[in-house]
Amino acid sequence: MHIVAVLALDKVIPFDLATPIEVFGRVGGERYEVRVCAPAETVDAGTFTLRARWGLDALLDADTIILPGCADVAMVVPEEVLDHVRKAAAGGTRIASICAGTFIFAATGLLDGLRATTHWLAAAELAARYPGITVDPDVLYVDNGQFLTSAGAAAGLDLCLHLIRRDHGSAVAADAARLSVMPLEREGGQAQFIVPAQPPTPRGSALEPLLRWMQENTDVEVTLGDLAARGGMSVRSLNRRFREQTGTTPLQWLLRARIRRAQHLLEATDQPVESIAGQVGFGSPTAFRDRFKRIVGTSPQSYRTAFRQR
Known part of the structure; x- marks a missing residue:
């Protein structure tokens, strides 16, 4: 019997807590025993109280x-919680985090020198607070062997299924x-869910007319020389x-505008x-598919399937 201990702290995200309980608890053959552990008998999860x-x-x-x-x-994670996780790790226990649980994991110091992920909205904060961790905001989960981390709540499902496999x-x-009504593997990573920032257009600058033209003419193939000539x-x-x-090069700025336009067309048209x-x-369509997948993390068709407006 494999014992899975799910740590419950105050302000825990209910879906993150329920995911491993549900996924491991429903595996047949008495393969797993799930235990919810906490530093106190009751946990305040905001919307409910857990015993x-x-x-x-x-x-x-x-x-x-x-x-x-x-x-x-x-x-601030209680030091006794961090100590127990560290002691378990020293004994060889496998440890995995879901979503912002990576911050709890990082506070133990066990992720220093390793690659990890978390929800893309919190990735920059994780990297700033824990510079010893290589933060990858694009993937659904990272498997370092004994230590694993996952991105948002749904990626916690991906991670649990990966552990079962x-x-x-x-x-x-x-x-x-x-x-769980889930595919065993999902194509792509977090990048497909990240809305690319609108390429900046500095108001009142000499570049503004050129940038506006570039945004309105994403279908025109241009070279750096063409853009320079148009900008005088x-x-x-x-x-x-x-x-x-803008903090980037003309062609990189134009590429971002083109990918953003492509995402809109994939979502809103047939x-x-x-x-x-x-x-x-x-x-060529081949060049488009290759560049789109490198930037967004999935193919144009898969992106359309996931985000098409019904």
Whole structure:
């Protein structure tokens, strides 16, 4: 019997807490025993109060510890909680976090020198607070062997299914995925859910007319020389002004505008991908698909399937 201990703290995110309880608890064959552990008998989860049957000492008996996210990433985690997680890790216990649970994990110091992820909205904060961690905001989960981290709440499902597959193989994991009405593997990572920032247009600058033209003509294939000529300046001056005023190069700025336009067309129209490729200035559908996948993290067709407006 594999013991999965789910840590419950005040302000815990209910979905993050329920996910491992549901996924591991419904695996047949008495393969898992799920225990909810907390530093106190009652936990204030905001929308409800939880009574935990197990204390922190139960973490030391677990084979796997799950750290769900809490609503406040700046919350101070009790030192006794961190100590118990560290002791469990020293004994070889597998530890995984869901969403903002990575902040609890990071506070233990166990992730220092490792790659990790969290919800993309909190990724920059995680990287700033814990510079010893290599934060990857684009993936659904990161498996370092003993230590694993996942992105948002739904990615917690992906991580739990991944752990079941590691423990018992793909057939058992596939059954668990069907019970959760989830694919065993989802294509792409977090990047497809991140809305790209609108390319900045400095108001009143000499670049404003050129930037407006670039946004309105994403279908036109242009070179750096073409843009410089349209802006009435040398290529060198164009590059310098772009870096000063937008923080990027002219062609990178234009690429962001094109991808943003492509996402809108994929979401709001039924136009073929080949047609959209031409409308956003790519010479071939193959080049468009390749660049789109590198930036967004999934193919144009998969993006449309996930985000098409009904």
